[in-house]
Amino acid sequence: MSDVTMNVWRGDGDGGDFAEYTLPSQEGEVVLDVIHRIQATQAGDLACRWNCKAGKCGSCSAEVNGKPRLMCMTRMDQLPEGPVTVAPMKAFPIIRDLVTDVSFNFEMAKQVPAFAPPPRPEGGYRMQQIDIERGQEFRKCIECFMCQDVCHVIRDHEENKAHYAGPRFFIRYAELEMHPLDTNDRRELVRQKAGLGMCNITKCCTEVCPEHIKITDNAIIPMKERVVDASYDPVAWLGRKILRRQKASPGEAAAHGA
Amino acid sequence: MAEYESHDYDVIIIGAGGAGLRAAIEAKARGLRTALICKSLLGKAHTVMAEGGVAAAMGNVYPEDSWQIHFRDTMRGGKMLNNWRMAQLHAQEAPDRVQELEAWGALFDRTPDGRILQRDFGGHRFARLAHVGDRTGLEMIRTLQQRVVSMDVDVFMECKILGLVADAEGVVSGAVGYWRPTGEMVVFSAKAVVLATGGAGKSWKYTSNSWECTGDGHAMALWAGADLIDMECVQFHPTGMVWPLSVRGLLVTEGVRGDGGVLRNSEGTRFMFNYVAEMFRAETADSEEEADRWYEDHSAGRRTPELLPRDEVARAINTEVKAGRGSPHGGVFLDIATRRSPEYIRRRLPSMYHQFMELAGVDITAEPMEVGPTCHYIMGGVRVEADTGAATVPGLFVAGEVAGGMHGANRLGGNSLSDLLVFGRRAGMGASDYAAGRSGAPKPDEGEIQHSITEALAPFERTDGENPYELHQELQEMMQTLVGIIRTGDELERALGELDVLRDRAAKVTVGGGRAYNPGWNLATDLPAMLTLSRCVTLGARDRKESRGGHTREDFPTADPEFGKVNLVQRQPSGGGVNGDIKIAPEPIPEMPPELAELFEESH
Ligand SMILES: Cc1cc2nc3c(=O)[nH]c(=O)nc-3n(C[C@H](O)[C@H](O)[C@H](O)COP(=O)(O)OP(=O)(O)OC[C@H]3O[C@@H](n4cnc5c(N)ncnc54)[C@H](O)[C@@H]3O)c2cc1C
Ligand code: SF4
Ligand code: SF4
Ligand code: FES
Numbered sequence: 001m002s003d004v005t006m007n008v009w010r011g012d013g014d015g016g017d018f019a020e021y022t023l024p025s026q027e028g029e030v031v032l033d034v035i036h037r038i039q040a041t042q043a044g045d046l047a048c049r050w051n052c053k054a055g056k057c058g059s060c061s062a063e064v065n066g067k068p069r070l071m072c073m074t075r076m077d078q079l080p081e082g083p084v085t086v087a088p089m090k091a092f093p094i095i096r097d098l099v100t101d102v103s104f105n106f107e108m109a110k111q112v113p114a115f116a117p118p119p120r121p122e123g124g125y126r127m128q129q130i131d132i133e134r135g136q137e138f139r140k141c142i143e144c145f146m147c148q149d150v151c152h153v154i155r156d157h158e159e160n161k162a163h164y165a166g167p168r169f170f171i172r173y174a175e176l177e178m179h180p181l182d183t184n185d186r187r188e189l190v191r192q193k194a195g196l197g198m199c200n201i202t203k204c205c206t207e208v209c210p211e212h213i214k215i216t217d218n219a220i221i222p223m224k225e226r227v228v229d230a231s232y233d234p235v236a237w238l239g240r241k242i243l244r245r246q247k248a249s250p251g252e253a254a255a256h257g258a
Numbered sequence: 259m260a261e262y263e264s265h266d267y268d269v270i271i272i273g274a275g276g277a278g279l280r281a282a283i284e285a286k287a288r289g290l291r292t293a294l295i296c297k298s299l300l301g302k303a304h305t306v307m308a309e310g311g312v313a314a315a316m317g318n319v320y321p322e323d324s325w326q327i328h329f330r331d332t333m334r335g336g337k338m339l340n341n342w343r344m345a346q347l348h349a350q351e352a353p354d355r356v357q358e359l360e361a362w363g364a365l366f367d368r369t370p371d372g373r374i375l376q377r378d379f380g381g382h383r384f385a386r387l388a389h390v391g392d393r394t395g396l397e398m399i400r401t402l403q404q405r406v407v408s409m410d411v412d413v414f415m416e417c418k419i420l421g422l423v424a425d426a427e428g429v430v431s432g433a434v435g436y437w438r439p440t441g442e443m444v445v446f447s448a449k450a451v452v453l454a455t456g457g458a459g460k461s462w463k464y465t466s467n468s469w470e471c472t473g474d475g476h477a478m479a480l481w482a483g484a485d486l487i488d489m490e491c492v493q494f495h496p497t498g499m500v501w502p503l504s505v506r507g508l509l510v511t512e513g514v515r516g517d518g519g520v521l522r523n524s525e526g527t528r529f530m531f532n533y534v535a536e537m538f539r540a541e542t543a544d545s546e547e548e549a550d551r552w553y554e555d556h557s558a559g560r561r562t563p564e565l566l567p568r569d570e571v572a573r574a575i576n577t578e579v580k581a582g583r584g585s586p587h588g589g590v591f592l593d594i595a596t597r598r599s600p601e602y603i604r605r606r607l608p609s610m611y612h613q614f615m616e617l618a619g620v621d622i623t624a625e626p627m628e629v630g631p632t633c634h635y636i637m638g639g640v641r642v643e644a645d646t647g648a649a650t651v652p653g654l655f656v657a658g659e660v661a662g663g664m665h666g667a668n669r670l671g672g673n674s675l676s677d678l679l680v681f682g683r684r685a686g687m688g689a690s691d692y693a694a695g696r697s698g699a700p701k702p703d704e705g706e707i708q709h710s711i712t713e714a715l716a717p718f719e720r721t722d723g724e725n726p727y728e729l730h731q732e733l734q735e736m737m738q739t740l741v742g743i744i745r746t747g748d749e750l751e752r753a754l755g756e757l758d759v760l761r762d763r764a765a766k767v768t769v770g771g772g773r774a775y776n777p778g779w780n781l782a783t784d785l786p787a788m789l790t791l792s793r794c795v796t797l798g799a800r801d802r803k804e805s806r807g808g809h810t811r812e813d814f815p816t817a818d819p820e821f822g823k824v825n826l827v828q829r830q831p832s833g834g835g836v837n838g839d840i841k842i843a844p845e846p847i848p849e850m851p852p853e854l855a856e857l858f859e860e861s862h
Contacts, residue, residue, distance in 0.1 A: 012774065028502020030617070040727035044778030045771025049299070051468040054508050054613060056396065057302045073616055095439050096775040106300065106407075106415075114408035115363035124316075124357050126372035132365045136390065139365055139397060143301055179363070 004076060005083040006034055008046065012096045018085070019043075025076065031086065032060055032071035035098075047097035055210060058144030062098050063087045068146035068208045089149040105145050108165045111193065112172055117181040131180045138175035138219060140211040141168060147205035147215060153198050164195035167205035167215045174219035177226065191227045196220070260711040262434070262443035266700075267293045267412075268693040269686075270446045272419050272433060273454030273475065275303035276395075276678030277658025277685070279402035280355075281452045284686025286409045290693055293446065294406065295414040297438070297470050301403045304456050304468050305678065308395025309511035309609065311377055311387030312679070313672030314352035318373040320384040320556065325349040327383055330857050332673060334537070335381040335567045336637070336666020337807040338822055339488060342850040343644035344664040348673070348680050355679035356388050364401040366390055378516040381567040381670040383541075384556070392511050392609045398675055417444060419474070420783060421710045421835075422451060422482040422654065423702035430482060430653030431700035434710045438780060441773020443711050447700045449693035450653055452685050453479060453640065457659040460730075460784075461792045462633035463738035464507035466498055472784040473791030475660035479640045480790060480828065481835050484649040487662040487825040489638035489791075490798030493669055493808045494743045496571035498632025500589035505617050507632040510592065510610060512671045514627075515564045517606050518553055519594035521575070522626070523583035529590075530563035533574035538566055569668045569807050572631040576743055579630065589630030595623055631743055635674065637665040637808055638798065641827065646688030647681055650829075653692065653700075657685035663825075667807025713835075717782045723768035726782040733760055733788060741796050746812045750800040757793050761836060764789060786836040797842050798826045823847060 004025040007018040021038045032050055039046050048071070050060040055073040062071050065085050076084070092100035117125070147167040153160050165173070173190045176182050190196045205215045213219075269285040271278045274296035285292040296303060315328040329349035333340050356374065360366065366388050367375040378385045390397040406413070419435035423445070432447040455475030459467025480486055497510040515521075523529050534542045542563050543549035549562035564571070575590050585591055594603055600623035604611050607622070614620040614627060639662030640649050647655040658678050665673060717726070740753035764785045769778040798809075804818035805811050824844035832839060 026504065028618070029504045033504040039777055040725075040731070044725065044727065044769055045776040047775040047777060051298055051302045051304070051470065052307045053468070053505070054307065055616070056393070056609065057306045057468070059299065059302050075616070099439075099775050101439075102299070109404075109407055110410075112404075112408075115404070117361055117363075120357065120361055124373060125360055127365075127368060128372050129368040132368065135365050136367075139390075139400065140393065141400075142306075142396065176363075179365075 004034060006038065007083050007085045008035070008038065008097070009087040010046070010097050011094065013094050020083070029076050030072055031064055031069070031074045031076060031084065034076060035071060035086065047095070047099045049099055056142060058142030061089055061144045061146050061149070063089060068149050070144060070210050073210060089145070091149045091151070091155045092145075102145055104161055105143070105148060105168065108169050111165070112169065112176070113184050113186055113189070115176055115179065115182055116184045118183065125181060127180050134178050134218060135175045137213055138171040140213055141171060142211060143168065144210060146208045146210070150204040150208050151199075152202065152204070153195070160195070160198065163193060164198055167199070167220070169194060170196060170199070170223060171213060171215055171219040174223050177223065187227050190223060196223060196227060260443060260708060260715075262445045262707070262711065265293065265444070265446050267291045267446060267448045269293075269450050269452065269689045270295060270433065270448040271452040271454060273303070273456060273658065273660075274300055274413070275305035275454060275456050275658060276398055276402060276675060277682035278303075278452065278454030279399070279406055280679050280682025281454055281657055281686035281689070282406050282411050283402065283409065284683050285452075285690045286406075286411045288687070288690045290690050293412045293414060295417050295419060295435070295446070297416065297418045299415050300413055301399055303399065304471055305395050305399045305675070307466075307468065307509070308398070308675055309392040309509065310379055310513040310516065311389030311394045311672050312352075312356055312398065312675035313379070313382060313386050313670065314356045314388060314676055315349060315384075315386060316353045316356065316374060316376065316388070318369055319376045323384040323386060326857055328352070328386065329854070331382050332670060333666065333858070335670040336668055337817065338666065339491070339806060339825070339847065340666030341644055341663030341848060342854060343848065344681070346854065347644055347684070348664060348677060351680045352676040355676065355683065359398065359401050359679075362401050362405045364397050366397070377513065378565065379671040380512055380515070380565040380571070382672065387516075387672040389513070391605070392513050392607050394675065418780065418783065419478070420714050421706070422478050423706045423710075424482065424651075424653070425701045425703060428483070428651070430651055432702035434702075434707050436714065439775050441776065441779070445702065445707055447702050449696040449700050450655060450689035452647070452655045452657065452689045453660055454656070454658045454682065454685070455660050458636045458791045459633045461733060461737045461788050461795075462742070463734040464498060465633040466495060466507055466509035467633070472788050473636075474784070474787045475656070476639060476794065477787035477790035477836075479649060479654065479656065479660070480794065480830050480840070481833065481838065482654065483651045483830070483833070484654060485641040486794055486828045487638060487641045488667065488798065489636070489794040489828060490802050490826065491637035491667045491808045492633065492795060493568055493635040493637060494572045494631040495634035496568055496575050496631055497592055497629040499618065500585070500628050500630045501587035502618060508613070508617070509632065509634065510627060510629050511607070512568075514592060514594055514607060514610060517594070518597045519592050520562075520564055520597065521571070522591045522593055523578045524585060525583055529578055529583070530566070530571065530574060533570060533577075534563050534566065535570060538570070542566065567668055567670060569810070572743060573810060575629075575631055585628040587628050589628040591626040592629045593626040595625055635659065635669055637667060637669055638662050638795070641825070645684065646691070647685030648688050648692070655685040655689040655692070657681040667809060714783050717767045717769045717779060718773070720766065720768040723766040724763050726767050726769060726778055726785060729760060729764055729767065729785060730781060730788070733792060736760070737792055741792070741799060744810050744812050745799050747800065750796055753796045754793070754800070757789060757796065761789050764836075790836050793840065794828050797828060797840060801826055801842055
């Protein structure tokens with residue numbers, strides 16, 4: 001059986017370098033499997049994060065051959081021949097090896113004003129599938145933070161982090177903004193504190209999202225439009241919040257009644 | 259004396275899966291100083307992986323559903339070994355807990371009239387699982403996480419707890435652990451501790467569980483003097499991936515069968531029709547036509563045998579493979595491609611579609627999947643008081659997968675997520691009341707703290723010892739072969755011998771590198787819990803000389819009514835951690851009151 005060569009970044013906040021590991025290749029493996037075998041046989045202290053090994057938890061983000069990827073969903077046999085480079089995400093400070101300090105994201109999460117629905121009516125809330133589909137798309141986010149990693153506003157500009165929430169949180173704001181039951185207006189906040197205006201729609205975030213969330217088209221661009229409305233026309237916003245579709249189309253109803 | 263960082267709280271919650279998060283919300287809402295501690299980042303706990311849904315008798319799809327029927331399904335699925343009071347509270351309160359999630363921002367799939375949609379799952383008489391496609395756990399954990407963040411609960415992430423610490427009177431008063439990023443030690447003192455550490459699948463080779471599921475909570479509770487019950491009851495989920503090898507064990511949600519997928523052997527036979535146990539015969543279809551009618555309308559036929567409780571299906575698959583009717587990689591075929599349209603499959607089961615496409619190169623809308631049993635869930639756990647989650651040692655409260663009793667000998671799909679909500683909340687209440695009533699500052703014993711720290715750091719002191727990764731692999735191989743889905747007395751005795759040897763070797767583990775984010779060392783500190791957990795499962799399996807639910811003995815192939823009346827209780831009265839002496843004895847299960855017992859008579 002042939003061998004694989006992995007160049008894995010080793011080091012901490014003070015610096016480091018790539019280390020080369022060679023090991024026999026095995027059928028069907030993903031990058032994370034190979035990292036695990038390196039840990040078990042050659043470098044017990046090689047640091048990486050993972051949990052589910054199924055693309056569901058968003059823990060194992062790293063830059064594989066220079067591109068942000070979930071290590072657990074990247075098949076070795078789909079990478080080009082030759083050594084594979086694995087490095088930590090660049091936008092965040094390094095803790096050790098492939099593990100970065102992603103606390104920036106948890107801080108940004110704290111700034112999001114909570115969901116605020118009206119009191120629950122007798123028998124529960126009613127919402128139509130079609131009205132929540134967009135929100136559900138955003139809620140597929142597994143918080144891998146790879147979109148944050150590629151966004152040039154913070155990737156190359158540490159100083160912007162203080163006033164830029166980043167694509168992961170733009171979809172969170174969009175989700176709440178589009179939620180049929182929410183009553184909070186966060187548009188001023190998104191414009192000012194979250195720095196939506198600094199995004200210049202390069203779409204790099206959408207390209208890396210492992211959940212295929214259309215971050216730019218479905219969240220950022222509509223949010224930019226709504227934020228503009230907010231500055232000029234509060235009535236238009238109210239109208240949009242109130243004019244909800246009351247009924248699913250027959251096709252939708254049939255599809256979801258299964 | 260080793261140095262450490264200290265924190266003081268009213269209530270600390272160890273574990274930030276569904277149960278821990280829900281407990282934290284409750285304690286915080288009651289105004290207590292609350293801390294939430296977890297081994298991974300917030301939002302990554304195992305709960306995130308749950309797929310199919312959360313069970314609650316809301317009656318949105320079948321109005322004839324009720325808590326009584328949910329209760330009955332749960333008890334029968336658990337082969338009547340369940341704590342009836344837990345099963346009752348669970349069935350009664352689950353609907354409110356699910357609706358509450360909606361008020362916190364969850365977006366469940368909808369019925370045409372705008373209510374929460376519910377899907378079919380094994381062992382549930384009616385479509386009962388609220389869900390979001392096949393990523394219900396993600397929705398649940400994110401909703402709870404966002405709620406916890408908005409309430410400003412203090413969260414300690416990537417902080418591994420090594421052990422609980424009692425005060426001089428033996429009241430649990432805190433916990434000791436370390437920060438994974440730095441390896442620095444940390445001690446929490448608290449008036450009440452909630453354990454919500456989840457499962458234990460990492461002692462087996464093929465498992466759907468994440469690295470965190472090392473049974474830490476089970477072991478820590480036992481070491482602290484609490485009772486564990488029915489540890490032999492481990493659920494092997496019938497459908498895990500079997501190929502490629504590197505993902506063997508990864509879960510294939512029961513939702514595939516709930517949504518119309520069927521199991522076939524290499525001869526193309528829908529073999530589940532040949533495995534319908536007496537207990538389920540009256541309500542199970544006896545022909546493919548009838549089963550298919552049932553999918554369309556539950557009153558037009560009896561339910562399909564593919565959706566029998568998991569233990570039944572897992573054993574059937576095991577038998578088919580052993581009889582030489584398996585698939586090329588040692589499983590059986592799960593086929594939804596010939597039964598549902600590609601759009602339907604992609605919309606209802608998007609993660610499954612991706613999982614197979616990306617990891618196995620299989621398009622499930624065109625080809626069958628290969629599946630086989632995988633270690634999935636532990637029904638056994640810490641013995642608790644149903645209403646409050648109180649363990650048998652004072653100061654300790656327990657919820658979620660680490661607690662025992664709720665699911666008896668076998669858990670129904672969807673009943674875990676609801677369990678987390680119902681009993682997470684109750685343990686949060688129990689701990690809050692206890693903390694509020696406890697006077698004086700908690701004083702965790704300094705000697706115990708120092709002992710835990712010394713033990714944890716010992717692998718750095720040794721040179722030339724055992725490799726923790728190798729030991730872990732050997733433990734997994736051993737448990738898989740000797741304490742797997744089908745067990746025998748001889749093999750269990752052998753397993754106990756092997757466990758002695760592994761324990762001696764674990765005392766010689768050595769690790770390289772520093773303390774900061776060192777997975778080799780982290781694994782070394784997980785080993786004691788895994789060894790204790792494995793021993794408890796093996797002891798229970800040896801002593802339960804019958805087959806019931808998730809526990810199958812080849813040498814005692816049927817259920818024994820006498821064993822049906824007892825929990826096997828394990829405790830470690832004289833301490834000693836992983837080296838301590840475990841006592842195991844049967845104790846009568848709590849007796850069901852007549853008004854609940856009646857529910858079972860009607861059904862026969
Ligand atoms: C793939 C998969 C699919 C599933 N699908 C479903 C489903 O559809 N429906 C259903 O009802 N159930 C399902 N289950 C079962 C269900 O997901 C779990 O039983 C449940 O999530 C367990 O939740 P928990 O809160 O008890 O623990 P977990 O979610 O496992 O969380 C445990 C927490 O404890 C922490 N922890 C553990 N040890 C320590 C320590 N020593 N120090 C500090 N922190 C610690 C961890 O970091 C984590 O935060 C599924 C399980 C799997 C594996
Ligand atoms: S589209 Fe905006 S948010 Fe996305 S990567 Fe580009 S600048 Fe960043
Ligand atoms: S939006 Fe996509 S890329 Fe960004 S954190 Fe979520 S899952 Fe990851
Ligand atoms: S380990 Fe969970 S996404 Fe990779």
